[in-house]
Amino acid sequence: MAEELFTARFVKNKMILKLIQLENFRSFKKREFKFSFKTCFLLGPNTAGKTNVLEAIYLLASGKSFRASQDTEMIKYESEFSRVKGKIEKDELEIILTRGEINGKRTNKKLYKINNTPKRLPDFLGSLRAVLFKPEDINLVLGSPSIRRDYLNLILEQLDWQYRTCLSAYNKGLRQRNKVLSKIREGEAKESQLTFWNQLLIKNGQIINQTREIMIIFYNKQFKDTEIIYDKSPITLQRLEKYKQAELALGMTLVGPHRDDFKFLKHKANGRKDLSLYGSRGEQRLAVLYLKLAELKFVIQKTNQKPILLLDDIFSELDKKNRKLVIKIINDYQTIITNTGEEIDKDIKKEIKDSLFIKLNIDN
Ligand SMILES: Nc1ncnc2c1ncn2[C@@H]1O[C@H](COP(=O)(O)OP(=O)(O)OP(=O)(O)O)[C@@H](O)[C@H]1O
Ligand SMILES: [Mg+2]
Known part of the structure; x- marks a missing residue:
C-alpha cells in the first residue's frame, strides 16, 4: 500500500x-x-x-x-x-x-x-x-456477511445521499415484498401484487449494487497484494423470475443487495487465498488495516477533507x-x-x- x-x-x-x-x-x-x-x-x-x-x-x-x-x-x-x-x-x-x-x-x-x-x-x-478503527473490525474478515454489508452501508450512507435514500426505500420495500410473498403462499394475495414491489426493489437495488461496486473498485486500487472480491447479488426481473418458486415457498426475497457479501483474497505466487479461511491472524488484521486505509482515502476523495x-x-x-x-x-x-x-x-x-x-x- x-x-x-x-x-x-x-x-x-x-x-x-x-x-x-x-x-x-x-x-x-x-x-x-x-x-x-x-x-x-x-x-x-x-x-x-x-x-x-x-x-x-x-x-x-x-x-x-x-x-x-x-x-x-x-x-x-x-x-x-x-x-x-x-x-x-x-x-x-x-x-x-x-x-x-x-x-x-x-x-x-x-x-x-x-x-x-x-x-x-x-x-x-x-x-x-471520522474514520474509526477498532479491534472488532477483524470481524469484517471473520464474521457473517451482514457485518460486511453493515460496513458498506455505514460508510456509503455518510458519503452518498442517493445511496441513503435508495437503501431506506429498498429496506422498506423488501419487508413489504416478503409479506406479499407469504400472503400469496397462503392464497391471500395474487402474484400480480408483486409487480409494484419488484420494480421498486430493482430500481433502488441496482443503485445500491452499483454504488457498492464503485467503492470496492476504488478500494482495490489502493491495495497491492490483497483484493476484495465483491460477491454481488444483482437484482433484475430475470433473476426474480428465476427464483420465484423458491421465494414463494420461503416467503422471502432471495436476490438483491441484502444478500451481497465480499471477501478478502491475498495474492500468492501459487494463486490466491481466501483470508477468512486460510489467512493467519496477522494477515487478517493487515487486510483490515488496509481496508481502513482505503476507507480513509475514499472519504478524502469524496469530500476533499481530512x-x-x-x-x-x-x-x-x-x-x-x-x-x-x-x-x-x-x-x-x-x-x-x-x-x-x-x-x-x-x-x-x-x-x-x-x-x-x-x-x-x-x-x-
Ligand atoms: N447507557 C449506559 N449508562 C451508564 N453506563 C454505561 C452505559 N453504557 C455503557 N456504560 C458503561 O460504560 C463502561 C464501558 O465504557 P467503555 O466501553 O467506553 O470502556 P473502555 O474504557 O473503552 O474499556 P475497555 O478498555 O475495556 O475497552 C462500562 O462500565 C459500562 O457499564
Ligand atoms: Mg474500549
Missing part, C-alpha cells in the same frame, strides 16, 4: 474537533474533553469510558452509534436524555437523544442541531468526518512494522487513540510528533 496516499498534505484540514461535551452519555454524567490537532491519547483502565468517548465523536460524524443497535443504549442508565456537543472551528454540533418522553411529555427521540438550530440529518452530516481518525485500542493488535505504518499516517491527521494502562509504549511515543494525554478513571 502506497503510504504517500495517506499523508494527503494537499488536503485542507478544516475540521479540527476542538471540544466535546457529554451529558448523560453512557457512563458520563457530565464531562468535557478538549482536543487540538495534536495526537490525543485517551488513557485509562478497562471500563473507564474510552470507547464511549470515541462513540460520541463518531455519533456526531455519522448520526449513529458504531456499536449500539438502539440509540437509547447510549443514554445513561436512568436518565431521560443524552446530549453530545462538539465544537468544530466556529460551529457547534449537537445531538440530543431521548427515550421518547421527558417529564411525561412526548419528545423526538433524536434531534440534530448546528449552532443551536435544528437540522435534518442530511444537513447535519458532513460537518465532521477526516479525524479514531483508533480504539489498536496498537496492541499490530506488530512493529504495521504500527509504524499507522504512526506515519496519524501524524498527518487529527487523531484520537485509546489505550489501556497509564503509559504508551516508548516506540510509539517517540515517533509521534506532538501528543496530548487525557487520563480517564473508572468513576467519571
Whole structure:
C-alpha cells in the first residue's frame, strides 16, 4: 500500500474537533474533553469510558452509534436524555437523544442541531468526518456477511445521499415484498401484487449494487497484494423470475443487495487465498488495516477533507512494522487513540510528533 496516499498534505484540514461535551452519555454524567490537532491519547483502565468517548465523536460524524443497535443504549442508565456537543472551528454540533418522553411529555427521540438550530440529518452530516478503527473490525474478515454489508452501508450512507435514500426505500420495500410473498403462499394475495414491489426493489437495488461496486473498485486500487472480491447479488426481473418458486415457498426475497457479501483474497505466487479461511491472524488484521486505509482515502476523495481518525485500542493488535505504518499516517491527521494502562509504549511515543494525554478513571 502506497503510504504517500495517506499523508494527503494537499488536503485542507478544516475540521479540527476542538471540544466535546457529554451529558448523560453512557457512563458520563457530565464531562468535557478538549482536543487540538495534536495526537490525543485517551488513557485509562478497562471500563473507564474510552470507547464511549470515541462513540460520541463518531455519533456526531455519522448520526449513529458504531456499536449500539438502539440509540437509547447510549443514554445513561436512568436518565431521560443524552446530549453530545462538539465544537468544530466556529460551529457547534449537537445531538440530543431521548427515550421518547421527558417529564411525561412526548419528545423526538433524536434531534440534530448546528449552532443551536435544528437540522435534518442530511444537513447535519458532513460537518465532521471520522474514520474509526477498532479491534472488532477483524470481524469484517471473520464474521457473517451482514457485518460486511453493515460496513458498506455505514460508510456509503455518510458519503452518498442517493445511496441513503435508495437503501431506506429498498429496506422498506423488501419487508413489504416478503409479506406479499407469504400472503400469496397462503392464497391471500395474487402474484400480480408483486409487480409494484419488484420494480421498486430493482430500481433502488441496482443503485445500491452499483454504488457498492464503485467503492470496492476504488478500494482495490489502493491495495497491492490483497483484493476484495465483491460477491454481488444483482437484482433484475430475470433473476426474480428465476427464483420465484423458491421465494414463494420461503416467503422471502432471495436476490438483491441484502444478500451481497465480499471477501478478502491475498495474492500468492501459487494463486490466491481466501483470508477468512486460510489467512493467519496477522494477515487478517493487515487486510483490515488496509481496508481502513482505503476507507480513509475514499472519504478524502469524496469530500476533499481530512477526516479525524479514531483508533480504539489498536496498537496492541499490530506488530512493529504495521504500527509504524499507522504512526506515519496519524501524524498527518487529527487523531484520537485509546489505550489501556497509564503509559504508551516508548516506540510509539517517540515517533509521534506532538501528543496530548487525557487520563480517564473508572468513576467519571
Ligand atoms: N447507557 C449506559 N449508562 C451508564 N453506563 C454505561 C452505559 N453504557 C455503557 N456504560 C458503561 O460504560 C463502561 C464501558 O465504557 P467503555 O466501553 O467506553 O470502556 P473502555 O474504557 O473503552 O474499556 P475497555 O478498555 O475495556 O475497552 C462500562 O462500565 C459500562 O457499564
Ligand atoms: Mg474500549
